[in-house]
Amino acid sequence: MNHIEILNQINTIFRRVFENDSLHIQMETSADDVDEWDSLNHTVMIVEVEKHFNIKFKLKEVLSFQNVGDMVNIIHSKVTSA
Amino acid sequence: MLLLLLASVIFYSFSGIFGLLILGALTVFNYYTGIWIEKSENKNFPLSIAVILNIAVLFLFKFYNFFFTEVNSLFSIFEISISFPMLQLIMPVGISYFILQAIGYNVDIQREMQSPERNFLVFANYFLFFPKALQGPVDRPRLLMPQFYEQKDFDYSRITSGLRLVAWGLFKKLVIADRLGIFVNEVYGNLHDYSGPLLLLAGFFYTFQLYADFSGYMDMALGVATILGFSMFRNFNKPFGATSVTDFWKRWHISLSTWLYEYVFNPVSLYKRNWVYGGWYLLFSLLFY
Numbered sequence: 001m002n003h004i005e006i007l008n009q010i011n012t013i014f015r016r017v018f019e020n021d022s023l024h025i026q027m028e029t030s031a032d033d034v035d036e037w038d039s040l041n042h043t044v045m046i047v048e049v050e051k052h053f054n055i056k057f058k059l060k061e062v063l064s065f066q067n068v069g070d071m072v073n074i075i076h077s078k079v080t081s082a
Numbered sequence: 083m084l085l086l087l088l089a090s091v092i093f094y095s096f097s098g099i100f101g102l103l104i105l106g107a108l109t110v111f112n113y114y115t116g117i118w119i120e121k122s123e124n125k126n127f128p129l130s131i132a133v134i135l136n137i138a139v140l141f142l143f144k145f146y147n148f149f150f151t152e153v154n155s156l157f158s159i160f161e162i163s164i165s166f167p168m169l170q171l172i173m174p175v176g177i178s179y180f181i182l183q184a185i186g187y188n189v190d191i192q193r194e195m196q197s198p199e200r201n202f203l204v205f206a207n208y209f210l211f212f213p214k215a216l217q218g219p220v221d222r223p224r225l226l227m228p229q230f231y232e233q234k235d236f237d238y239s240r241i242t243s244g245l246r247l248v249a250w251g252l253f254k255k256l257v258i259a260d261r262l263g264i265f266v267n268e269v270y271g272n273l274h275d276y277s278g279p280l281l282l283l284a285g286f287f288y289t290f291q292l293y294a295d296f297s298g299y300m301d302m303a304l305g306v307a308t309i310l311g312f313s314m315f316r317n318f319n320k321p322f323g324a325t326s327v328t329d330f331w332k333r334w335h336i337s338l339s340t341w342l343y344e345y346v347f348n349p350v351s352l353y354k355r356n357w358v359y360g361g362w363y364l365l366f367s368l369l370f371y
Contacts, residue, residue: 038328039343043351060193062352 001079003027006053006072013052017045027069053079083203083230086211086310093212094175101174108139109209112184116191116198125192132188140181143173176215182341183209187223189345196224204230213306217299219315219337226314234311247305254298262291293321296335 007027015023018036031037037045049071050056055078065071094102115132122128141149150166157164174180190196199205208227269276269284276284297318307314315337324330331339 039347039351043355046352047355059349059352063193063195063348 001076003072003076006075006079007068009052010049010068010072010075013045013048017041017048025068027072028067030067049075055079083207087203087207090207090210090212090215093215094210097175098172100172101177104139104143104174105177105180105210108136108180108184109206111135112187112209113199113202113205115188117200119188119191120198129188129192133185136181136184136188140178142169143171143177146171179214179218179220180209182220182338183223186220186341186345190222190224199223199227211307211312213303213310213312214314217296217303219300219303219317220341221315221337226312229312232311237311240311241309244305244308244310247301247308249305251298251301251303251305254294254301259291259295259298262287262294266291293318 007025011023011025014025014034015021018034018041020034020036023034025034031042046057046062053075055075057074061074065074091102094105112132115128118128119125119132147168150168154165187196191198199208204227207230208223211226214221266284266288269280270288273281300317304314304316317335317337319333319336321330321333324333
């Protein structure tokens with residue numbers, strides 16, 4: 001699975017979690033760009049992404065996310081090493 | 083740098099030598115816990131010691147008397163003849179801000195987001211930096227600490243912009259907040275003498291008094307820091323321009339709400355993220371953020 005495929009799958013999760021069907025996320029998208037992305041939805045999104053890719057983020061990894069791209073990179077490294 | 087530290091020490095000493103000694107002891111303690119956390123294999127143990135001791139000091143000064151007054155009155159209801167003694171302690175100025183920043187510093191080292199500061203002069207200067215002593219902001223060591231290594235030259239435009247901020251802060255505090263305060267105190271002090279519209283107006287004015295007072299102080303603190311060549315955390319971002327309650331809390335006392343988010347809400351919510359769909363989680367989130 002490459003970065004683009006991961007990004008597309010995350011986009012579907014984001015639309016569901018943030019209840020916004022017109023959402024188009026990019027690697028540079030961050031919480032500041034999405035109105036519905038608050039602290040509670042952030043945690044819901046992390047849980048949904050973990051369930052979807054069947055992975056588990058470390059606390060330090062989640063805290064290091066500055067944008068969607070950071071998360072995609074970590075998902076990619078976890079999925080390919082699994 | 084020695085001169086700056088001396089200025090901070092003099093500033094704190096106005097509120098008593100005892101408070102200064104407590105803050106001095108906390109500075110030395112946190113200096114060593116930071117190094118201890120970095121060197122340890124199991125970083126959670128020294129971090130726990132650091133956090134528990136810092137909170138214990140805060141509890142002792144801020145909440146001990148309040149807590150044990152309640153406990154004593156509860157005991158007396160049930161006729162239990164145990165009475166905890168009340169302490170006559172003078173609270174060191176700025177201890178809450180100091181301790182919040184100390185906890186953040188130790189946690190950042192445990193998370194490997196920051197290395198412990200080994201230059202004690204820089205460390206003490208950061209924690210005792212006098213512009214943020216009275217009302218914050220709750221700055222992050224990783225943002226402000228490196229600035230103590232920068233060369234500070236005389237810069238006319240920087241100093242004038244700092245002075246302008248101080249003047250603006252003084253205006254907000256003395257002209258706006260204190261004038262509104264005259265009306266608010268009169269109405270709030272004699273509630274039964276005033277009718278509905280005036281009570282409503284007093285409530286409205288009180289909101290602006292609170293904002294002008296607090297943000298005015300913040301402007302003065304940022305202004306003094308700017309004159310000295312430091313940029314600190316911005317604590318307010320036009321809060322009354324917010325479009326929702328969530329947005330308001332992102333603009334009001336930002337340094338404290340982001341501190342709570344970074345060091346309380348985030349670690350606990352992510353650690354227990356599988357409870358996300360349970361009611362406990364929602365309750366917890368509402369309590370903290």
